[in-house]
Amino acid sequence: MVAYPFVGDEVGGSHISAVGLIRALDRSRYEPLVILHRPGKALEAYLTERGLPFLKSPEVAIMSPRHSHGVAGKISRSFEYVRTTARLSAFLSERHVNIVHTNDGQMHATWALAARLSGAKLLWHHRGDPDAFGVNVMAPLLANHIVTVSHYVQPTRPILPVSHKLSVLHSPFNHPTLLPDREDCRREFVREFDLPEETRFVGYVGGLIDRKRPVRFVEVIHAFLQRFPDFPLVGLVFGIPSPDLPNPEPEMRARALELGVQHRIKMMGFRAPVEPCISALDALLVPAINEPFGRTLIEAMLLETPVIATRHGGNIEAIIDDVTGFLVEPEKPEAFVDPLAKLLMNAGEHRHISSAARASALTKYGTEAHVEGVSLLYERIVGRDCRSFGVRTTAT
Incomplete structure (x- = not known):
C-alpha cells in the first residue's frame, strides 16, 4: 500500500502530477491510499471528478517548513510535532502502509518522521526550492529516496550524501490527440470582452505568487506596447492567489494603472478546462524565477502555443532557445519584446516554433515513462516486488 497525503486546500501542478500518477498505477501491484487533511475543498472535488476515493487524515497539526519565531512558538510547535507524529505513525501502522509518498513542503514536514517510525518507507518528491531546509536537512536524514522534478531543484547543500538515493523524474503529462x-x-475571448476582431492574446497561466512574477507579466505588456503602441495586444492572466501566501493581484492592478495598460490586462481567475485558454494565446509568457519545472510550460508546448520563458530554474531544461521556444534574461521585461514580436508578426516563425515544441514535448514528457520510473523506485526502496504488498480495500 502506498499512501499519498495532501492538505486539500488547492489544486496546483504538484497535485495534478500526483493524481495523474495515482490514476495510472497498476492496481495489481499497488494499492494507493489518498489522504486529505482538509476534505470539502478544492482537491476533494478534483479527486471526485476523477473517481479517486480518499480517507480523511487524523486531526493533527499540519506542519510547515516555515519555522515559528520566538522561543514560545518553537516550544509549542515542538509539542504539536510530537503529537502529530505519534497519531500519524499509528494511523499508518494500522493500515499496514508500505510507502509514504509526499509531494509538497507541508506534507514532507508533517509525515516524514511518522512514516519512518511506522516502519514505512518514505519517498520524498521534491518540486520546490533547491535551498529549502526540508530537502537539505530532513530528506537526507529521513527519506529512503528523493525524487526531484528537474536537475535544477536537486538539494544544494544536503547535510548527508544523497547521490545514492536521488533521482530526477519529470512530471507526467497527458498527450492531447485532438488540439x-x-x-x-x-474568438471566444474577443467576444467575451467585446474587443476588436483583430485582437491578439498572450498569457500568464499559473498561481498568483511572487516567485512566478505576475507583476513582471504586466510590465512585459507595457514594454511591448512601448515599442509597438498600435498593436492590438491584450494580456490574459489565468490564476488565483495561494491561500497561504501574499496576494500580488493588488500590486498587479496598481502597476498596470501606473503604466497605463490597465485596459490591456484581463484578470481571468481560475478557468477549466485550461486547454482552450492556452490555445487562445499567441504565446505563453513565463516570467518566473526559481521555477522548478512548470507544468503550464509543457502543456503549452503540447498544445502548440509557443513559450517565452526566463532563462532560470527548470525552464532551461524544458526549452531549447530559438528552437522549441525562447529563453530570456530574468527580471527584464524588455527582454521578452523581440521574441514576442517574432511570434506575433511572423506566421512562419510561429508555426516553426510551435511545431518543434510539440514534437519535443511528445518525445520527452509522458505519463507512461513517469509512472514506470516511480514504480521502479517503489520496488527499489521496498527491496522486493511490489506485487507482494497485497491488496486491501479503502473507503472514503
Whole structure:
C-alpha cells in the first residue's frame, strides 16, 4: 500500500502530477491510499471528478517548513510535532502502509518522521526550492529516496550524501490527440470582452505568487506596447492567489494603472478546462524565477502555443532557445519584446516554433515513462516486488 497525503486546500501542478500518477498505477501491484487533511475543498472535488476515493487524515497539526519565531512558538510547535507524529505513525501502522509518498513542503514536514517510525518507507518528491531546509536537512536524514522534478531543484547543500538515493523524474503529462481550434478559442475571448476582431492574446497561466512574477507579466505588456503602441495586444492572466501566501493581484492592478495598460490586462481567475485558454494565446509568457519545472510550460508546448520563458530554474531544461521556444534574461521585461514580436508578426516563425515544441514535448514528457520510473523506485526502496504488498480495500 502506498499512501499519498495532501492538505486539500488547492489544486496546483504538484497535485495534478500526483493524481495523474495515482490514476495510472497498476492496481495489481499497488494499492494507493489518498489522504486529505482538509476534505470539502478544492482537491476533494478534483479527486471526485476523477473517481479517486480518499480517507480523511487524523486531526493533527499540519506542519510547515516555515519555522515559528520566538522561543514560545518553537516550544509549542515542538509539542504539536510530537503529537502529530505519534497519531500519524499509528494511523499508518494500522493500515499496514508500505510507502509514504509526499509531494509538497507541508506534507514532507508533517509525515516524514511518522512514516519512518511506522516502519514505512518514505519517498520524498521534491518540486520546490533547491535551498529549502526540508530537502537539505530532513530528506537526507529521513527519506529512503528523493525524487526531484528537474536537475535544477536537486538539494544544494544536503547535510548527508544523497547521490545514492536521488533521482530526477519529470512530471507526467497527458498527450492531447485532438488540439483545440486556435482561432475559435481566440474568438471566444474577443467576444467575451467585446474587443476588436483583430485582437491578439498572450498569457500568464499559473498561481498568483511572487516567485512566478505576475507583476513582471504586466510590465512585459507595457514594454511591448512601448515599442509597438498600435498593436492590438491584450494580456490574459489565468490564476488565483495561494491561500497561504501574499496576494500580488493588488500590486498587479496598481502597476498596470501606473503604466497605463490597465485596459490591456484581463484578470481571468481560475478557468477549466485550461486547454482552450492556452490555445487562445499567441504565446505563453513565463516570467518566473526559481521555477522548478512548470507544468503550464509543457502543456503549452503540447498544445502548440509557443513559450517565452526566463532563462532560470527548470525552464532551461524544458526549452531549447530559438528552437522549441525562447529563453530570456530574468527580471527584464524588455527582454521578452523581440521574441514576442517574432511570434506575433511572423506566421512562419510561429508555426516553426510551435511545431518543434510539440514534437519535443511528445518525445520527452509522458505519463507512461513517469509512472514506470516511480514504480521502479517503489520496488527499489521496498527491496522486493511490489506485487507482494497485497491488496486491501479503502473507503472514503
